[in-house]
Amino acid sequence: MTINWYLIFEIIVFINAALAFITVFREKRDIAATWAWLIVLVFVPVVGFLAYAFIGRKLPRRQIYRVKNQVRMQLDKRVMQQRTQIGFDHLPADDVTEETSSLVSLFVRTDHAFLSRKNRVKIFIDGNSLFHRMIQDIEAAQSSIHIEFYTFYNDKIGNEILDLLIKKAQSGVEVRVIYDSWGSMGTWRSFFKPLMAAGGHVEPFLATHSALLDFRLNFRDHRKIVVVDGKIGYVGGFNIGDQYLGRKEKFGNWRDTHLRIVGSGVFGLQARFILDWNVTDKHHPIPTDYVEPKYFPLTKIKGETNLQIVSSGPDSDLQQIKMGYIRLIQTAQKRLWIQSPYLIPDDSVFDALRIASMAGVDVRIMIPNMPDHPFVYRATQYYARLLANDGIKIYFYGNGFLHAKTMVVDSKIASVGSANLDYRSFKLNFEINAFLYDAKLAKELEDIFENDVTSSELMTPEKFAAQSLYLKFKQDASRLLSPIL
Structure with a gap:
């Protein structure tokens, strides 16, 4: 009796694909993460399911x-x-608070984050x-x-x-x-x-x-x-x-x-x-x-500083810090300067950044010029390349490793904390940030940013275009997994 190995292989592939669909769709998650996990489970049999068991399942309700x-x-x-x-x-900072009362109200409603004066x-x-x-x-x-x-x-x-x-x-x-x-x-x-x-x-x-x-x-x-x-x-x-x-x-x-x-x-x-x-x-x-x-x-x-302490994590579906980032981006009229070691925004944050830039806001984003996690860094480079093409100034920090997570708007408002500008910080990690309503502190953070620019390389669209095809391939491939990195 001849064993039909081709038929066995087809059956295994079919079962693997069926299990992949059942596994992923049985839990509610955004469509980007769903397709990313499908890619892993379908094209990397067995190993993909092991990876999902450890890092793919949602936090149990209990x-x-x-x-x-x-x-x-x-x-x-x-x-x-x-x-x-x-x-x-x-206080002078109260004037800023009045201008951004919607931001304060957002955090009060979503995270019970009182305004501390x-x-x-x-x-x-x-x-x-x-x-x-x-x-x-x-x-x-x-x-x-x-x-x-x-x-x-x-x-x-x-x-x-x-x-x-x-x-x-x-x-x-x-x-x-x-x-x-x-x-x-x-x-x-x-x-x-x-x-x-x-x-x-x-x-x-x-x-x-x-x-x-x-x-x-x-x-x-x-x-x-x-x-x-x-x-x-x-x-x-x-x-x-x-x-x-x-x-x-x-x-x-x-x-x-x-x-x-x-x-x-x-x-x-x-x-x-x-x-x-x-x-x-x-x-x-x-x-x-x-x-x-x-x-x-x-x-x-x-x-002199008014502030709100805001936390977020998988214990809530509200993504409070991400919503705060989006509201800050929307508030910007002149300047929006960001530092983050990881730049893997979801569609909502990505679009908000592009809209701000196209509306004439001076948007600058500083990221490291070295990786600590290869896939994450290549995905970061991918999004940096796209945003540079939309007129956003992308800086690669060169004096060591940049790990700061800051956002400064119009020399008035700022955020400093643990949350990166990526999927993981938005949805998977337990994070905490301070949102600061203080023009002096905001200006100090802008001065720090400008000083860091002296140790950074401005990555123009031409410089990104000159990168090797192999590097761009790694960036594009890493981007496919960005919702689960």
Whole structure:
């Protein structure tokens, strides 16, 4: 009896294709991601299904948490008390807020992000100065230290901060740490055992104790939050690791942007941490029926910055930060300057950028000139090429690796945080950004951008056209997978 191998092959291909369609269409997702996964599942049998098992499935509903009303009520109460204490007198930034009231309303409605007034905000673009100040604040902590990072490496700076946290925990300060097991790959749970022995609490986000066996690899905690005594907060793009201080030869100088916030804006960071902590560690939760005043202490800070702390993630279908980015783009009348290590916008953001440019707005986007993830970088180059053809100025940053996630509009409004301009940050990662209504800070970020331009190459349409056919092929191929990168 002769075995008809051709028939067997046809049957396998048919079954694989049928399973691919069933697998992808049984979960609600946007059409771009649907077709991207179909390509993977149909043309890469078996391996494609393994990839889907780890990074393709949506977060199970039982794992999706909802905002607890008790935390929000406590937060609202403390915010109103804070406002009463510092007063409601007029600030220059309030003029900007009136111009962009729709943006403020958007975040209030979609993320319950209150407008925090009169904060003191400092911008950091160098890891050495950032961690120096952060360590000073942690050393001075009296009641609580809450830390949440995508990356917490077992290296020189990681051990320095860990030793300090151990010391503070031994002195009676409440220390809680959330880290992402995938982003902190190579840092085993045993690394944190001395801190736990000292009375601190440490957990991987969503109780993911094994990154290798985690079937939710696509859903990462990309947030970077530090809150000290409920009074001082940090948010931005830096993680904890030597490479973020320029100590890794592969990346060289690390160019990032981070914020230090003092004032009621810290309440938004604290509330987000409490919510993340309680879904992560169910054995040592922070009570939400009554949030202790130490977590939201009243201060008499009178700064100049109004801001909103906005978070987003796969626990919501609203994509709050992406909507904020789109609204900022729509608001721009003269200038729109963006820095992002990854430029893989979905259709809505892509069209908003093109419309702004064609309407006469000076749109500039700065990205790295080196990859940290090959496919992601080639897809970034693809979209950069398209946008350059539409008149947008694309800069390749050349002094090390650019990891900043910033957007500045008309020297008036800005966003700094953890969210990149890509599908992953919009839909898959848990992110957090500060949206700043302060002309002085916006101008400072523009000055930083202009200084970075001196270390960058302007990529004109002619330069993109001169790239090799092989490079363009890699860019085009990577773009097909952009919805799932």
